[in-house]
Amino acid sequence: MNHDAYAMLRVSREDGIVRVTLDNPPVNVLNVALMTELRHLLTALRDDESVRVIVFDSADPEFFIAHVDMTLVDTPDAFDELAADLPDGVNVFQALGELLRHQPQVTIVKLAGMARGGGAEFVTAADMAFAAIGRAGIGQIEALMGIVPGGGGTQYLVGRVGRNRALEVVLSADLYDAETAERYGWVNRAVPAGERDLEGLLRGLAGQEPDEAPVLTGALSTATACGWPAAGPASWATGSYRGGRRTPTAGCSLQVAPCPARGRQPARTARGGSHLRVPCLLS
Template sequence: MSTHDWATLRVDVEDGVARIVLDNPPVNVLDATMMRELRTVLGAFRDDASIRVVVFSSADPEFFLAHVDMRIGERMDLLAELAASSPVDDVNVFQAMGELLRHQPQVTIVKLAGKARGGGAEFVAAADMAFAAAETAGIGQIEALMGIVPGGGGTQYLRERVGRNRALEAVLTADLFDAETAAAYGWINRALPADRLDAYVDRVARDIAALPEGVVAAAKHALPAEHLTDGLSRENEAWAARIALPSVQHLMGRGLRDGAQTPVGERDLEALMRGAQRR
């Protein structure tokens, strides 16, 4: 697979490590095209025993994945296609992305230099490991400020990683957590100085890929991703009950008009959306 095959990704494979760079300007939203392309790439990797590690990073130093595209409802044709062809049963299309990642046979690693909110934060939590730049990374479940709750697995992944009390804190404050706090909570593996992040993740990926044949598969068999069927169903019910409300659509529209999904607006999206609520 070459970089030129994809609209929103750059893909490179070398020495057992696949590197996927997320590249969807201006702020790396997780849109329907990116979901389709990630599903295709990860699906192709599943049966490739030569790939042992998949590392995700961003082409944008400010934004890993901003969040799910707030205009994604305009691509109902592609969303319907994704739903019809989902490799995961009994989940919505957003949850399917996280579940595909959680159950990937390779070790999946996120290198988080910038911000990851909403669906971006869910993506980070779905990966096997995540390492972040202490000075620049941030992670948060922004959905409550949009009038909804996480709908792509975030409630369940958070509860599994940080516990119910901290999951409720993240969901209901909708704050952007710095990397050191996220690491202390268990949301990510660790925070590192920004100038050490690339080398550290590269070393971890290469060392894992160089392990004797069968070790990665044995470790993932011994430490499988838990099945979260009931929890994901409850999350989808809660999310679906909110997302179609006229008040929610009005709030999201106001946020877009105020600058959401632009670099300036996304730098402090929490303040932008709190302002949209007050108006």
């Protein structure tokens, strides 16, 4: 895989960790070119069992992803190529979020600038996010323009922060600092800017068995799909888990039973003779 092929992504890999630095000046807007490169990279990495962790950060200290490129409103045909192979009812922004959310590797955002609108949705779609104190900011700002988040943000937010706080975030269109985002559950932790303690976490994740992350992230995603044990209805609105992403590899098995009237008939994830019982998927 040629990592030099990307114009807006700086990609490097070492010891099972792929580091992706977004570099789309002047403010890292989420435009068609950046979405195309992100989709290409995630697709290329998904079957690479030598990669355990994908870490995203930004070349711009002030912006992770500022927002969606709003000039696209006037050029709807710009999406034609990205939308060519999408399922009915899924837009290009939702498709990017779902691709990230169902990546078999663990995906982590190191947030040290602003992530607004579509940028906030990207952060929320990742498995984990760590926000730099005094530098990071995150917000769903769409209400300022009289629109609602259209890239999965409303569904993802409910799973992260709960319905009441998701409503606050979307309706207020405020920008939330690292400490508040941590307190709400939007990010894993607020950390001092330049904090290197995350390297230990990354090395630990990279040292797992090849099938460990897909099985565990798949089990956790499945467990929240029926609202157990926490209220995590991201899949209720998107139906995104249909089709079997997060499927285990290398001798693991995952059997999923349909939810009878939103019941909790368990599926079973098996690995190495041990069994993890998780609830069913919504059909």
